Amino acid sequence: MSVYPIILSQTKFTHRDNLKYPFEERGLQFGDGVYEVIRIYNGNYYLLTEHVDRLFRSAEAIKITLPFTKEEINDLLLELLERNNMKEDGKVYLQVSRGSAPRDHIFPSDVSANFYAYAQDLSRNLANLENGVSTITARDVRWEYCFIKSLNLLPNVLAKQEAKENNCYEAILHMDGLITECSAANVYLVKDGKVYTHPATNRILHGCVRMRVEKFVSDLNIPFMEEGFSVEDIAMADELFLSSSTSEIMPIVKVDNTTIKNGKPGTITKQLQQKYEEDASIKINKINQSV
Template identity: 65%
Template sequence: MSVYQTILSQTDFTERDDLTYPFEERGLQFGDGIYEVIRIYQGSFYLLTEHVNRLFRSAAAIKLQLPFSKQTITNQLQELLAKNAMTTDGIVYLQATRGSAPRTHAFPAADTPANVYAYVKDMPRKREEIINGVSAITQRDIRWENCYIKSLNLLPNVLAKQEAQENGCFEAILERDGRVTEGSSSNLYLVKDHHIYTHPATNQILNGCVRMRVKQFAADLEYPLTEEAFSPEAIANADELFLTSSTSEVMPIVMVNGKPIADGQPGSITRQLQTAYEADAQISNVTS
C-alpha cells in the first residue's frame, strides 16, 4: 500500500518520506504536543468520533490551539483513507505539536502555527495473543500526574514497555501507591466473582476509547463494572485479568510475574467482552 502523510493544518497531502520540519520543533525538543492512534478495520475507522473528541480534550488541557474543527479533521482523516485506497486493517497515527519556533520553555508567539500530521499504516489484528492471552510484569508507575492527557511525553511508558519485552512479556502493569493504575500502553481490568474492576478515570490514567466502550459492553452483558483501583496483591487471586487498547482490543492476561492467573487460560467474561467488541467493530470473531 502506498502510504501518504498529510499536514492537516495546511490540508496538504504528500508522500510520507517527503515531510520535513525545522530542527527547532517543539514536539521534538519538548514533547510539547498530543497524539491519537485510531483503529481501522477493513478500511473503516473504529471509534473515530471518540478519538477526535479526546484529541480536543488533550489540546485544551495543554492550551494548544488546533487549526481545525472536529468536523474538518474528521473529513480530512476520511480523505486520507480514501487517498490510500485503504481496505485492510490498520491505524492512523495523528499528531499535533505547538509548532516550530526558537527553543525556549515558554510558549512561542501566539501566531505560531501548530504542526499537525497524520499517516496510515497497515496493522493486522494480534490474533494469536487475542486467542491465547499474554503475559505481563508489574512495575512502579513513575509517570507524571496528568496521564489523562495523551501527550508525547512517553519516556516512562517506553522504559516500562522495554522492561516487559526484556522479560519476555507483552505488557507492564503499573502500580502507584499500592494500587494498579494501568498498563504502559493499555487499560487494566481484574475480574473477581463475576465482578469487573478497573481504575477510575482520574488524572492518573488515560481514559481509553476502548475502555469507554468496554463499560457499555459490561453493562449490556449485565456484569457489574466498578471503577475502583485494585492492589497488585489482588492480581494473584483474580479469576481473570485483561487489558484494552485500540491496537490490542480486549486482550486476556494469563500470566503475571511468571505466575498464572487462575488456570492460566483466558476467562469466560473476557471472551464475552471480546465477542461484544468484535460485534461492535463489525469484524470476524477470532476466538470462536
C-alpha cells in the same frame, strides 16, 4: 510495518519523502504536543468520534489551539484512507505539536500548530487474543496528568521495553501498590463476576476502548467497579485483561510469576471480546468460538 506513501500534513497531502519539519520543533524538543492512534477494520475507522473528541480535550488541557474543527479533521482523516486506497485492517497515527519556533520554554506567539497523520497496516493478533499474554508489574513513575494523551512517553517506553526484555507483552503499572494501568493500555481485574478497574482520574488515560468496555459490561449486566485494585489482588483474580485500540480486549494469563486462575482466558473476557467484534463490525471472527 511500512508507512503508506501519502501523508496528511497540516491540511494538505504530500508524499512521505517530502515531509520535513524545522529542527526547532516543540514536539521534538519539549514533547509539547498530543497524539492519537485510531484503529481501522476493513478500511473503516473504529471509534473515530471518540478519538477526535479526546484529541481536542488533550489539546485544550495543554493550551494548544488546533488548526481545524472536529468536522474538518474527520473529513481529512477519511480522505487520508481514500487517497491511500486503504481497505485492510490498520491504524492511523496523528500528532499535533505547538509548532516550530526558536527554542524557549515559554509558549511562542503567532505560531501555528504542526499536524500530521499517517496510515499503516495492522493485522489483528489472533493468537494472543485467543490464548492470552504474559505481563510484568512495574512502578508507575509517570507525571500527574496521564489523562492527557501527550507526547511525553519516556516512562511508558521504558516500562514497555522492560516487559519486552522479560518476554512479556505489557507492563502493569502500580503506584504504592495500587494498579493504575499498563504502559500502553487500561487494565481490568475480574473477581466474583465483577469487573474492576482504576477510576477515570488524572492518573490514567481515559481510553476510548475503555469507554466501550464499560458499555459492553453494562450490556451484559455485569457490575463495572471503578475501584482500584492492588498488586496483591492479582493473585486472587478470576480473570485479568487489558484494552487499547491496538490490543483490543486482550486476556492476561500470567503476571510476573503468577498464573491467573487456570492460565486461560476467562468467560467474561471472551464475552467482552465478542461484544468488541460485534461493535467494530469485524467480519471474520476466529476467536471466542467456545463462548
